[in-house]
Amino acid sequence: MRDVRDALMVARDSNGKLVRRPMSPHLQVYRWPISMALSIMHRVTGVALGVGTLMLTWWLVAAASSDDVFDRAQWFMGSALGLLLLFGWSVALIFHFFSGIRHLFWDAGVGFDAPTYNTTGWGVLIATGVCSVLVWVVGLAVW
Amino acid sequence: MSGTPHIDMLRSPLGRARGLGSARAGSHHWWAQRLTAVALVPLTLWFIFSVIHLSGASHDRVIDWLSSPWTLAPMLALIVATFHHLQLGLQVVIEDYVHEERFKMPSILLIKGLSVILALVCIVSVLKIGL
Numbered sequence: 001m002r003d004v005r006d007a008l009m010v011a012r013d014s015n016g017k018l019v020r021r022p023m024s025p026h027l028q029v030y031r032w033p034i035s036m037a038l039s040i041m042h043r044v045t046g047v048a049l050g051v052g053t054l055m056l057t058w059w060l061v062a063a064a065s066s067d068d069v070f071d072r073a074q075w076f077m078g079s080a081l082g083l084l085l086l087f088g089w090s091v092a093l094i095f096h097f098f099s100g101i102r103h104l105f106w107d108a109g110v111g112f113d114a115p116t117y118n119t120t121g122w123g124v125l126i127a128t129g130v131c132s133v134l135v136w137v138v139g140l141a142v143w
Numbered sequence: 144m145s146g147t148p149h150i151d152m153l154r155s156p157l158g159r160a161r162g163l164g165s166a167r168a169g170s171h172h173w174w175a176q177r178l179t180a181v182a183l184v185p186l187t188l189w190f191i192f193s194v195i196h197l198s199g200a201s202h203d204r205v206i207d208w209l210s211s212p213w214t215l216a217p218m219l220a221l222i223v224a225t226f227h228h229l230q231l232g233l234q235v236v237i238e239d240y241v242h243e244e245r246f247k248m249p250s251i252l253l254i255k256g257l258s259v260i261l262a263l264v265c266i267v268s269v270l271k272i273g274l
Contacts, residue, residue: 007159010148020148047236050229057261057268063205064268070202078199090191097187100180107177135195143199 034121042099045092052089078143090135095128172231179228186221206272215273219266226262230255 013019030036055077062073076082102120106112111120193214197205208214233254241247 004152004154004159007150007152007154008163010150018148018150043236046229046232050233053225053229053261056225057265060265060268063202063209064271067202070205074199074202093187093191097184101184104177104180135191139195139198142195 033118034125035117038099038121038124042096042103045096045099048092049089049096052085052092055085055089087136091128091132094131094135095124098124098127098131172234176228176231179224179231182220182224183228186217186224189217190221209269209272212273215269218269218273222262222265222269226258226265230258233258 009021009023010018011021059073059077062070077086102111102117102124105120106117111117193208197208200208209218234251237247237250237254241250
């Protein structure tokens with residue numbers, strides 16, 4: 001073995017014998033438990049929200065410019081494409097919000113066992129659905 | 144591959160591990176991400192309520208809203224926490240999925256730079272309205 005990266009996969013077992021470290025199977029091998037799906041969704045929504053900050057930046061820049069520029073930004077966000085983007089952004093934000101709180105509890109050592117994290121996982125999904133609908137019903141009513 | 148692996152390389156285990164770990168800085172990244180996450184819980188709630196309240200609002204109303212220190216301060220906190228959290232999170236995503244060293248470091252620097260610029264653009268805009 002001459003490659004450094006290969007050598008990094010070698011360690012000693014409890015008897016002191018050199019062994020190759022075990023590797024976990026590839027993602028495709030697993031079925032999709034909710035914990036795994038939500039973990040991936042937390043990442044995907046996080047990246048999506050990163051893209052969404054462009055929309056926030058645009059809105060703030062427009063507000064700091066003139067009436068015309070702001071009206072154009074407001075018009076776009078009220079258009080079909082704008083509403084679709086805002087809807088996606090809001091659902092991603094609400095999901096990342098609840099899922100993030102679940103992560104914070106885990107970091108505090110709470111709820112990190114299979115029955116609990118399966119229950120809270122479904123809880124995150126339900127809360128996301130309910131709050132997304134609520135936000136949009138109230139938002140459109142105000143609009 | 145099976146059988147006992149054998150290393151014939153003139154590098155000590157320490158030499159092989161050097162430069163590949165966190166060098167005692169690993170927990171700082173983790174902690175900063177949690178701290179911004181905790182800060183973002185109330186700030187995000189506040190922001191969602193504000194956006195709902197402002198949906199379809201005129202330019203004057205938005206300026207009015209941002210002109211209050213009670214709006215400006217949490218808005219600045221939201222911007223700083225959001226972009227710091229974002230930059231930390233994207234860094235981990237890149238570290239996990241970009242394996243080629245010549246792409247990894249440039250892409251991490253790129254997203255960090257972009258996050259700083261976007262955050263400053265937001266801060267300047269908000270201050271321009273609010274001050």
